Amino acid sequence: MQFSGLAKPPIGVVVDSALGDGIDDVLALALLYALEGKSETRVISTSTTKSSLRSAMFAEALTKFLMGPPPPRPTSGVFAGFQRPVPAIGMADNGKLAQDTPVLQAVLDKKNDQGEPLYPRAIAKLNDTADPAALIRNALTAQNDENCLVLLAGPATNLVAMMALPGSMELIRAKVKVLMLAWGGYPEGSADPKVTADLAAARQLLATWPTPIVAAGAEVGSAIPFPGESLGTDFAWAPSHPVVDAYTAYHAQPFDAPAPALAAALYSIRPDCGFTLSAPGAITLLDDGRLRFAAAAGGKHSYLVADPARKAEIQRTYVELVSAKPVARPMRRRTQEKKDEVLPAPVKPSEPPN
Numbered sequence: 014m015q016f017s018g019l020a021k022p023p024i025g026v027v028v029d030s031a032l033g034d035g036i037d038d039v040l041a042l043a044l045l046y047a048l049e050g051k052s053e054t055r056v057i058s059t060s061t062t063k064s065s066l067r068s069a070m071f072a073e074a075l076t077k078f079l080m081g082p083p084p085p086r087p088t089s090g091v092f093a094g095f096q097r098p099v100p101a102i103g104m105a106d107n108g109k110l111a112q113d114t115p116v117l118q119a120v121l122d123k124k125n126d127q128g129e130p131l132y133p134r135a136i137a138k139l140n141d142t143a144d145p146a147a148l149i150r151n152a153l154t155a156q157n158d159e160n161c162l163v164l165l166a167g168p169a170t171n172l173v174a175m176m177a178l179p180g181s182m183e184l185i186r187a188k189v190k191v192l193m194l195a196w197g198g199y200p201e202g203s204a205d206p207k208v209t210a211d212l213a214a215a216r217q218l219l220a221t222w223p224t225p226i227v228a229a230g231a232e233v234g235s236a237i238p239f240p241g242e243s244l245g246t247d248f249a250w251a252p253s254h255p256v257v258d259a260y261t262a263y264h265a266q267p268f269d270a271p272a273p274a275l276a277a278a279l280y281s282i283r284p285d286c287g288f289t290l291s292a293p294g295a296i297t298l299l300d301d302g303r304l305r306f307a308a309a310a311g312g313k314h315s316y317l318v319a320d321p322a323r324k325a326e327i328q329r330t331y332v333e334l335v336s337a338k339p340v341a342r343p344m345r346r347r348t349q350e351k352k353d354e355v356l357p358a359p360v361k362p363s364e365p366p367n
Contacts, residue, residue, distance in 0.1 A: 023049075024190070024282070025057035025156050027149055029103075031110055031167035031207065032061045032075075033068045033117040036263040036270050037195065038166040039075065040239055041278040043256050043335045045164075046079035050340030054282050058152035060103030060145035062167040062210075064111045069104040069142045071117050074132035076100070078255050081339025102136065103145030105170055110210060119262030120255045132255050146174035150181055153188045161188050162281050166195040166274035167207050169214035176221065186223045193281045195274035197304035198230040199291070199316040204302030205231070216298045219314075227277070228296060228304075228316040233288070234271035236319040237327050239335070241268045247336035256335065275331060276317055286330060287323035290315045 026045055030038035048054045059076060061068040077099050123131040136142060149171065153161060165172060175181055196215075197205045208215045219226070244261065248254045260270065280288045293312040297305050306316060319327075 021157055021160060023052055023054050025055045025152070025161035026278075026281070027058040027060075027152055027161065027163040028056060029058075029060045029062065029145070029149065029163070029165050029167060029171050030274070031063045031068070031210075032072045033063055033065070033114050034110065034167075036116065036260050037234065037272050037274040039116070039256055039259050040270065040272055040331070040335050041164065041166060041195075041274040042075060043079055044275060044278050044331070045282070046076075046339065047334040047337040048282050050081070050337065056100070057156065057161065058103065058149050059100060060105075060143075060148055060171050062105050062110060062145075062170050064105045064108050065113070065117075066104070066136065066139065066142070067113060067117045067121055069102045070134045070136045071120055072102045073099065073134040073136050074120060074130075075255050075259075076102070077134065078132055079339055101143040101148060103148035103171065104139075104142040105145055106139070107170065109170070110168070115262040116259045119258040123253065123258060131253055145171040146178055149175045150178050150184065153184050156188050158187050159190050162191050162193060163189055164193045164195070164274070164278055164281065165218075166277070168211040169208075169218040170211045172222075173211075173214040173217050176218075182221075182223055189224045191281065192222055192224060192226045193277040194226055194228040194296075195277045196228055196230070197296075198232050199228060199296075199304070200306040201303065202231055205304070208298065208304065209302035212298070212302060219296055219298055224313075226296065226314045227280070227290065228306075228314065229273040229277035229280070230304075230316055231271065231273060233276050233317050233319045234273035236321065237272070237276065237324050237331075238269035239272045239275060239331050240328050241266060241270065243332045243336060247332050250338050272331070275335075276319070276327075279327070279330065279334075280317055283330075287320055287327040288317045289320060291318055 028042060032038060045056050049056055059072055061072055120132055125131045196208055244257050248257050279286050292308045293315050294306055294308040295312045296314045
């Protein structure tokens with residue numbers, strides 16, 4: 014969808030993950046919304062591969078907090094506009110990864126003094142979520158050519174379902190610059206639960222995804238983890254913060270969280286941030302769930318390499334962005350708003366939630 018005479022918007026990001034199973038993807042989403050507040054990017058779609066209504070609730074509650082309050086209504090002069098609405102949350106309904114987790118409990122079960130949920134959300138039933146394949150497809154449809162990227166930090170289930178929709182492969186080629194993949198270890202590592210959760214989808218994704226793929230492996234996440242000591246200082250502006258609650262519930266403190274998805278998110282928007290790329294090649298999936306990289310001239314796959322000399326710099330950037338106070342991003346004027354408009358995704362038929 015193109016509109017002549019309008020400035021190209023910041024690059025859009027599709028985020029697909031098993032939200033609630035870990036903390037790395039939570040940190041990555043917080044970083045992306047901080048960069049949105051700086052007009053460096055836009056989160057255009059968020060979906061979970063956990064077949065759990067509580068995962069979708071968590072995604073919405075986190076998104077509402079990270080987007081910040083709506084901008085104040087001016088008392089005089091030209092009306093500045095409303096903050097853009099909280100985007101729909103996509104949720105898989107295949108029955109996989111449906112379990113509740115301490116991360117979900119820490120955020121969703123926290124109450125204020127009146128006994129109400131401390132982190133508001135509107136999702137209460139299955140029909141309040143969107144079909145993830147249609148949601149992602151529609152988000153891509155509304156973008157300028159080569160002006161969006163995809164961050165995958167969970168099983169490939171939702172992306173492969175989107176790829177199967179009519180016309181989606183051509184749409185991906187036209188709209189997506191790169192798929193950032195927070196999976197595995199490189200050039201070869203141990204099996205990753207995010208991969209083994211849906212081996213068939215992972216194999217299909219690696220074999221048929223039509224744009225370049227950049228992977229962030231476990232070795233990058235371990236080399237430059239998120240510094241847990243920042244929780245007690247840099248987030249102090251908020252009496253309660255869902256990222257802090259999720260982080261402390263995920264692992265006993267003190268704890269520096271390995272963060273490959275965080276590295277992938279930062280590199281995707283700021284490629285000069287301190288990571289480099291491997292030589293091009295191909296990532297293949299072994300039968301036991303391990304991923305293996307082989308260099309090859311003209312290959313469409315590569316992986317991130319951490320520069321130890323820039324560890325402190327990267328960690329400062331992590332903390333600065335993840336702990337940033339949310340800045341509301343108003344909707345554009347009407348003509349620009351049309352350019353970013355995302356078609357409504359079909360919702361699922363009513364059925365009992367997990």
